[in-house]
Amino acid sequence: MRVLFTAVPIYGHLLPLLPLAEAVVAAGDEAAFAAPASMAPLAGEIPVHPAGPEIEQLLAENDRRTGGADMFDHGDVSPVAALFAGTRVDLAFDETLARAREFGAGAVVADEYDAVGPMVAAALRIPLVQHAIGLPVAPPPLVPAMAALLAPRYAGRGLRHTARVALVDPWPPALQEPGWVPPADRLPIRPRPYAGSAPAGLPPFATEGPRRRVLVTLGTVLLDAGMLDALVNAVAALDGVDVLAVVPPGVARSLTDHRSNVRFVGFVPMAQLLAGGVEVMVAAGGAGTVLAAMSRGIPMVLWPKGAEKPMNAERVAAAGAGIVIDDPARAAEAVLKILDQRSYSMSAAAVAEQIASTPPPAAVWSALRDRLD
Numbered sequence: 001m002r003v004l005f006t007a008v009p010i011y012g013h014l015l016p017l018l019p020l021a022e023a024v025v026a027a028g029d030e031a032a033f034a035a036p037a038s039m040a041p042l043a044g045e046i047p048v049h050p051a052g053p054e055i056e057q058l059l060a061e062n063d064r065r066t067g068g069a070d071m072f073d074h075g076d077v078s079p080v081a082a083l084f085a086g087t088r089v090d091l092a093f094d095e096t097l098a099r100a101r102e103f104g105a106g107a108v109v110a111d112e113y114d115a116v117g118p119m120v121a122a123a124l125r126i127p128l129v130q131h132a133i134g135l136p137v138a139p140p141p142l143v144p145a146m147a148a149l150l151a152p153r154y155a156g157r158g159l160r161h162t163a164r165v166a167l168v169d170p171w172p173p174a175l176q177e178p179g180w181v182p183p184a185d186r187l188p189i190r191p192r193p194y195a196g197s198a199p200a201g202l203p204p205f206a207t208e209g210p211r212r213r214v215l216v217t218l219g220t221v222l223l224d225a226g227m228l229d230a231l232v233n234a235v236a237a238l239d240g241v242d243v244l245a246v247v248p249p250g251v252a253r254s255l256t257d258h259r260s261n262v263r264f265v266g267f268v269p270m271a272q273l274l275a276g277g278v279e280v281m282v283a284a285g286g287a288g289t290v291l292a293a294m295s296r297g298i299p300m301v302l303w304p305k306g307a308e309k310p311m312n313a314e315r316v317a318a319a320g321a322g323i324v325i326d327d328p329a330r331a332a333e334a335v336l337k338i339l340d341q342r343s344y345s346m347s348a349a350a351v352a353e354q355i356a357s358t359p360p361p362a363a364v365w366s367a368l369r370d371r372l373d
Contacts, residue, residue, distance in 0.1 A: 002030040004105035006117030011220040012288040013111045023361035034096045049099040052092030062087040072306030081145035085115045122159045132169040134287025138308040175315040190358040193292035196269030206260040215278045217246040219286035225253040230328035285309035297352035299344035301334040320347030
């Protein structure tokens with residue numbers, strides 16, 4: 001079987017699909033991504049068939065269409081809905097459909113926020129699998145807002161929505177909302193921090209003696225150098241703490257820093273960042289970052305900004321595995337509290353145990369294969 005994977009062209013949307021794509025290939029089937037060419041290095045051995053504009057082009061066009069509306073305004077989902085279900089569909093569907101036909105796709109696996117993959121499945125009349133990234137598509141008003149934009153785009157092409165075969169979900173029950181009831185078609189999958197294909201080489205610290213390492217990252221969507229520096233400056237002032245900070249792609253910030261206990265790096269696979277003895281992660285709360293930390297039992301300090309991040313942060317705090325702050329100046333206090341009180345690392349370890357007991361990608365693909373045959 002040939003399986004086409006599609007995702008919003010953002011690191012945090014494509015990378016969660018990679019373990020399942022690799023499982024497809026390991027089982028003797030074929031997998032490929034339809035994505036902008038720039039994302040090919042992330043996919044490793046999985047072929048990428050170039051399709052659709054780069055995210056920068058999509059955002060620029062979306063800004064033009066929406067009058068520059070704030071994408072991070074949690075109270076107004078319209079610009080995000082326009083990006084996912086309007087702008088991207090208009091600019092990427094035709095090319096993605098062409099790539100799917102050339103590939104001979106027999107099924108589509110689409111990121112849950114992706115509207116292009118499901119439309120391709122409808123056009124080709126092939127099975128659709130949706131792949132969650134974190135909590136159910138959030139905020140809740142985003143679903144009807146996207147549906148309203150998609151309805152005329154389906155109708156104009158004479159298409160009818162394809163019911164999904166399954167929802168592959170990496171988000172553990174421990175981080176779900178109270179009262180959560182899993183969908184009947186849910187297939188849990190064990191998330192895996194992205195490791196990359198080659199060692200990135202982290203810079204050494206010049207400090208001596210026993211040290212505690214803190215990782216500061218905003219993920220790959222929140223491109224705010226000022227926010228990053230505010231968090232780093234607060235944590236770096238702590239005694240006995242080394243700070244490893246990640247500058248996201250697209251942020252023009254020097255990696256050079258005069259402080260002996262601070263090191264900035266560019267994009268480095270998360271698994272490599274966490275391999276250096278990180279004890280606390282300070283982050284904005286994106287789903288991929290949260291799952292990476294929790295899968296390794298690393299407690300978090302979260303300063304959430306935009307999209308689903310406040311909800312992710314709330315669930316980490318509710319699980320006892322982190323602290324939510326509303327001011328970067330409070331990051332140092334929160335880091336100290338986590339380092340001093342073992343309850344946070346114990347709670348994070350409990351979430352990690354739950355994640356480790358989740359079916360691996362190979363088992364999930366085997367179950368999916370049975371449904372698709």
